[in-house]
Amino acid sequence: MASPILETIEQQSRALAVQQTSKRLLGALIQRSQYVGEVFSIGYETALVQIHDFHRQRVGGIPSLCFLVATRLNPEEDFNYADEDASIILLRVMDAAPLPNEADALRVRVETAQRVSGEPDLQWDHAGAMDASTHNLLSFAGVKCRVIGTFYLDHSPRTHREGQLVLRFGSDISNYYPNRGLKVYKPNGAALSSIVNYRDPDRTDSLTNQAVTVGDVRYASTNRAFQGIADVGVDLVPTDLLGQKSALFGMTRIGKSNTTKVIIKSVFDLRHHDVFPWRVGQIVFDPDGEYANENVQDQNSARNPSAIKNVWASDPRGRSDDVVTYGITEHPDDPGRRLMLLNFFEKMNLQTGKTIIDSTLADDNTKFIQNFRQVVFEHPEENDRSAMTRYNRRVVVYRALLAKAGFAVPSDLQPDIKNLFNAKLLEAMRETDNPDYESSAQTLAKEHPTWSQLADAFVHLEDFIAGGKSGYSEFDKWYMNRPGGSGDSWADEDLKKLLTMFRYPNGARQIGKARTHHSATTDQDYVDLVYEDLLNGRLVIFDQSAGEPEINASSSERIMWKIFRNNQEKFRRGLEPVSILVYVEEAHNLLPKGSDEDLRDVWVRTAKEGAKYNIGMVYATQEVSSIQRNILKNTANWFIGHLNNTDETKEICKYYDFADFEASIRRAQDRGFLRVKTLSNMFVVPVQIRKFEV
Numbered sequence: 001m002a003s004p005i006l007e008t009i010e011q012q013s014r015a016l017a018v019q020q021t022s023k024r025l026l027g028a029l030i031q032r033s034q035y036v037g038e039v040f041s042i043g044y045e046t047a048l049v050q051i052h053d054f055h056r057q058r059v060g061g062i063p064s065l066c067f068l069v070a071t072r073l074n075p076e077e078d079f080n081y082a083d084e085d086a087s088i089i090l091l092r093v094m095d096a097a098p099l100p101n102e103a104d105a106l107r108v109r110v111e112t113a114q115r116v117s118g119e120p121d122l123q124w125d126h127a128g129a130m131d132a133s134t135h136n137l138l139s140f141a142g143v144k145c146r147v148i149g150t151f152y153l154d155h156s157p158r159t160h161r162e163g164q165l166v167l168r169f170g171s172d173i174s175n176y177y178p179n180r181g182l183k184v185y186k187p188n189g190a191a192l193s194s195i196v197n198y199r200d201p202d203r204t205d206s207l208t209n210q211a212v213t214v215g216d217v218r219y220a221s222t223n224r225a226f227q228g229i230a231d232v233g234v235d236l237v238p239t240d241l242l243g244q245k246s247a248l249f250g251m252t253r254i255g256k257s258n259t260t261k262v263i264i265k266s267v268f269d270l271r272h273h274d275v276f277p278w279r280v281g282q283i284v285f286d287p288d289g290e291y292a293n294e295n296v297q298d299q300n301s302a303r304n305p306s307a308i309k310n311v312w313a314s315d316p317r318g319r320s321d322d323v324v325t326y327g328i329t330e331h332p333d334d335p336g337r338r339l340m341l342l343n344f345f346e347k348m349n350l351q352t353g354k355t356i357i358d359s360t361l362a363d364d365n366t367k368f369i370q371n372f373r374q375v376v377f378e379h380p381e382e383n384d385r386s387a388m389t390r391y392n393r394r395v396v397v398y399r400a401l402l403a404k405a406g407f408a409v410p411s412d413l414q415p416d417i418k419n420l421f422n423a424k425l426l427e428a429m430r431e432t433d434n435p436d437y438e439s440s441a442q443t444l445a446k447e448h449p450t451w452s453q454l455a456d457a458f459v460h461l462e463d464f465i466a467g468g469k470s471g472y473s474e475f476d477k478w479y480m481n482r483p484g485g486s487g488d489s490w491a492d493e494d495l496k497k498l499l500t501m502f503r504y505p506n507g508a509r510q511i512g513k514a515r516t517h518h519s520a521t522t523d524q525d526y527v528d529l530v531y532e533d534l535l536n537g538r539l540v541i542f543d544q545s546a547g548e549p550e551i552n553a554s555s556s557e558r559i560m561w562k563i564f565r566n567n568q569e570k571f572r573r574g575l576e577p578v579s580i581l582v583y584v585e586e587a588h589n590l591l592p593k594g595s596d597e598d599l600r601d602v603w604v605r606t607a608k609e610g611a612k613y614n615i616g617m618v619y620a621t622q623e624v625s626s627i628q629r630n631i632l633k634n635t636a637n638w639f640i641g642h643l644n645n646t647d648e649t650k651e652i653c654k655y656y657d658f659a660d661f662e663a664s665i666r667r668a669q670d671r672g673f674l675r676v677k678t679l680s681n682m683f684v685v686p687v688q689i690r691k692f693e694v
Contacts, residue, residue, distance in 0.1 A: 019078050022086070025167045026153055027075035029088050029191045034059050037143075039070050039182035044173060047089070047147055048097045049184050053139035059186040060227040063219040065664060065686060066093050067195060068145060070182040081153040081165060088151040089173055089182065090195065090683075092660060097142035105138050146660055147173055148683050156201065166201040167194075169682050189232050192217060196685045197235045203680070210273055211235035212266040215676075218688035221668035234687045238266045240637055240679035241618065242280065242579045243611045247632070248620040249652070250641025255672035256620045257290055259639055260583060261308045261692040263618065264291075267581060268539055271322070272315045279537025283530065283563075284308075284583040285556050285590070289545030292325045294333055306694045309334075309541060314694045324533050326526060327543035328516050328551075340526045340542075340555060341519035345399055345410055349525060350377040352558070353518070354398075359554030360513045368504060371497040390492055393420045397498045400458055403451035404502070405511040408520040415454055418447045422490060428475040429464055436460045437470070455502065462499035465491050517551060527562045534563065534580050549589075556590060560602040567613040577614040582606070587619035588626040607631045624651040638677045638684075642669045657684050 036059055037051035047070065056062050068091040073079055079086050099105070113124040122129060130138075149171040156164040187195055196217055213233040241263065250256050270278040284291050294307040309325060312318035325337045344353035358373045377395070380387035396417055403409050421444040429441035440457035443449050449457070464470045479490045491499075501507035533540050542559070544552040560582070567577035584590055584603075591603050606615055608630070618637075621627065625647055632655065640658060642665060643649050649666050653659040661675045661684065672689040 021165045022079060022081045022153055023075065025165060026073065026081070026086065026088060026151065029069055029151060029187060029194060030071060030073060030075040030185050031188050031191060032075065032185075034185045034188055034191075035183060036062065036068065036186050037184045039184055040142075042070075042089075042147070042176050042178065042182070044176070045147055046094075047091055047145045047182075049091070049143045049145055050099065050140055051143055051184075053141070056141075060229075061224075062093055062143060062186065063222075063227060064093055064095070065661065066186070066219045066227075066229075067091070067148075067192065068093060068184050068186055069151075069191075069195075070184045072180070072182060084175065086152065090148040090151060090169075091145035091184070092148055092683075094144045094146050094660065097144035099140060099142045101137075102142075108134060108138060146657070148657070150174065151195075151198075167198070168201070169198055171682055189229065192229060192232045196232070196681075198682060199237070199680050200682070210239065210270060210276065210278075211237045212269065213690075214262050214266060215672070215674070215687040215689040218673055218686055220664070220686075221670050221673065223670075223688070234676065234685055236263070236266055236676075236678065237680045238263075238270055238280075241267060241581060242616050243614050244616050244636040244679060245607060245610075245631060245634055246616070246618040246637035246639070247624075247627075247635045248618065248639040248641075249622070249624050249643065249648070250674070251622055251644055251669075253671065254641040254669065255674070255689060256641065257585075258672060258692050259641075259674065259689050260284075260585070260618065260620060261291070261311075262689060264308055264539065264583065265311050265314065265692065268311050268322075269315065271537065272317055280579050280581060281534030281537050281540070282581045282583065283534060283540040283542060283559070285542050285544060285585060287544045287552070287586050287589070289543050291585075292327060292334070292337075292541040292543035293331060293545075306692060308539075308692070310694050311539065322537070323539045323541070325541045325543060326530065327546065329546045331543075337543075338526065338529065339519070340517065341522050342517055342525060343410065343520060343522050344402055344407055344514075344518045345413055345520070346523070347379075347395065350395065350398070352525065353514075355558070356517055356551060356554050357511055357514045359550045361510055362550055364510060366506075368497075368500045368507065369510060372501055372507070375494045375497050386486055389420065390495070394492075394495055394498060396420060396454070397458055397495065400451055400454040401498065401501055401508060401511065404455040405508040406515055407512075407518050409451055410520045414448050415451060416448065417444065417454070421445075422479065424478065425472075425475055425490060428471040429461075432464070432471045434460075434464075434470075437464050440464070458499055459502045462496075462503050465496065465499065514551060516546075517555070527558050530559050531562050531566060535578055553590065557602050560606060563615060564602055564606055564610070564613065567615055568609075571613050579614045579616070581616040581618065584617065584619040587621040588623050591619060591621075591627055591631065604628070607634070624648045636679045638675075639689075640665060640675045641673065642666075660684070661686070 036055045037049050039047050040050050041048040049068065051062060070089040070091055071087065072085040073088065109124065112130050116122045116124045116129050124130065125135060149169055150173050151167060151169050153165045154168045156166050197211070212235060214236040215234045217229050217232040217234055219227070219229065248256050248259055264282060264284070267280050267282060270280060286292050291308045294309070309323055312320055312322045325334055326340050327337050328340055330339065331337055342349050342353055342356070354375070354377060361369050361373055380391050382388065396415060426441040426445055429437040437460055440460040443453045443457040444461070465472050476489055479485065480487050530540055563580055567580065570577045591607070606617060610617060619627070624643070638655065640652060643652070644666065646666070649662045652665065653662050656677050658675065665675065674687050674689055675684050676687045677684045
């Protein structure tokens with residue numbers, strides 16, 4: 001049994017440890033030399049602070065929107081962390097506030113200014129114009145502050161042992177006394193760093209601890225060195241973005257792309273963590289080619305080593321094959337680029353290729369074009385001979401249409417039309433008094449005609465079927481009523497829609513717009529390659545700067561459906577889907593607008609359900625109001641730069657405490673000056689994002 005003396009020593013030791021921990025955690029947020037004034041009025045939402053010019057000047061000024069702390073604690077004295085007063089209230093400066101003597105002070109200033117009027121060398125606050133006592137009294141001013149929350153101490157969530165304390169933050173105040181004073185301090189660099197980089201200890205683990213510095217605290221556009229906050233780094237926890245929606249809003253040329261690159265790099269570098277390396281697949285839909293290609297945005301050079309495609313070189317352990325670029329066309333400075341090409345003639349790619357073609361024709365309201373877009377290539381059951389024959393007939397006609405549109409035909413692909421065109425049909429064509437029909441019948445009777453011959457023959461076959469006096473009607477009646485027949489017409493509706501494309505010269509020309517996506521030599525679908533790259537934790541950059549916008553949109557959708565469905569399937573099978581982070585530049589071109597909630601849209605599905613499938617999305621745009629409200633409501637991470645009109649800023653004000661920054665967002669046009677709220681941050685922090693560099 002321990003002696004009373006030993007127990008007393010142990011208790012004193014524990015008490016000393018508690019005091020030391022209390023001062024280290026809570027006392028570190030207060031510096032007596034940073035004293036600025038007194039709280040003279042406080043409520044649950046706002047506090048009014050009286051500040052003297054002497055103290056204001058000594059701490060480097062009180063910028064609008066800067067952080068202040070208010071407390072009754074003396075950091076140099078011992079305190080009990082469990083006492084009600086053992087807390088620090090975090091404030092944000094909003095504006096000036098009148099003191100009760102405001103009218104008298106204004107009168108004195110005006111009268112004194114009138115006395116020195118016309119004397120350029122004498123200011124109205126000089127000793128010769130205003131007596132010292134009056135000058136001192138009029139140097140007090142009120143400041144209105146927003147109450148952001150409270151820092152206090154509590155037991156560690158892991159040990160719950162006495163002396164094992166952690167710093168906690170509550171986003172409000174639990175109580176206040178209107179007749180009890182609070183001293184106010186402006187945090188110095190070290191204290192400010194602790195405040196803006198505070199992390200909830202209950203949500204801290206080996207992964208969320210992998211924070212990286214992405215910028216520095218910046219209170220205002222007028223960012224002068226004497227303010228005492230230079231080089232106070234702001235950290236980003238890259239894992240905050242995984243499985244979450246993140247918004248990056250701002251006008252053109254305010255640093256959205258630079259911020260995106262900084263974010264990409266922070267996630268990419270998780271693979272190099274010394275203790276918990278983690279490879280996260282990232283894909284960037286790059287409409288302007290600014291991520292896939294070296295450019296002059298980061299350096300004044302056409303050959304830019306700081307391009308995001310070179311992010312792998314930022315660490316000695318980096319590998320160049322961890323970054324993969326895809327594009328429609330080759331690039332002279334990117335010999336390893338993979339081309340987003342598909343063999344449109346391959347049977348497994350028929351519908352995929354047709355979907356791409358359909359997307360290029362979406363805005364063409366011509367009747368025969370819209371009919372063509374309705375054709376779908378669904379492979380029938382192999383044991384259904386009639387359906388297989390009809391399917392193979394449509395395939396031959398479609399392939400001939402592709403060849404006529406200028407799609408390069410694979411060298412080993414020859415037309416095989418054996419048993420596809422009924423002998424009595426060809427006989428009816430020959431018996432019709434039309435040399436074109438007869439010539440076409442001869443072509444269709446061959447086993448292996450050329451694609452060019454077939455294209456010519458289908459022009460006349462379409463005319464033969466559509467013509468009222470061609471003999472087709474009589475043949476078709478016989479075909480439908482023949483013994484053992486199905487009763488269906490020989491030419492199904494999809495075949496007619498395909499043949500009609502041969503009648504109009506513009507039909508093949510319109511289809512030819514998609515030729516840039518075709519290759520006669522590839523045997524893989526690039527969406528499969530992209531998904532495989534993402535599974536392997538690579539950074540995939542999808543260069544969309546070349547090609548038709550409709551085709552680029554279609555390609556993006558195909559890739560997103562691949563990501564969504566594959567991760568969804570793993571989730572349904574009880575497996576953990578791989579984490580994938582999707583970056584959408586110019587998001588207003590891809591994400592649904594307004595109240596559009598069409599769940600057939602992959603972007604809507606990903607925005608609504610992507611989190612449970614570990615699909616995160618970072619979307620960047622100039623137009624907050626163009627993004628669907630439900631997406632905004634479920635966005636966890638926000639990076640807000642300059643927006644130039646109230647329609648956009650009012651939309652932002654609906655979320656978190658961005659209302660405090662509305663005027664600053666609309667007024668400050670500095671590049672890279674953002675207001676940041678992430679999943680790990682408890683409040684918005686104004687940040688100057690650092691320039692991206694490899």
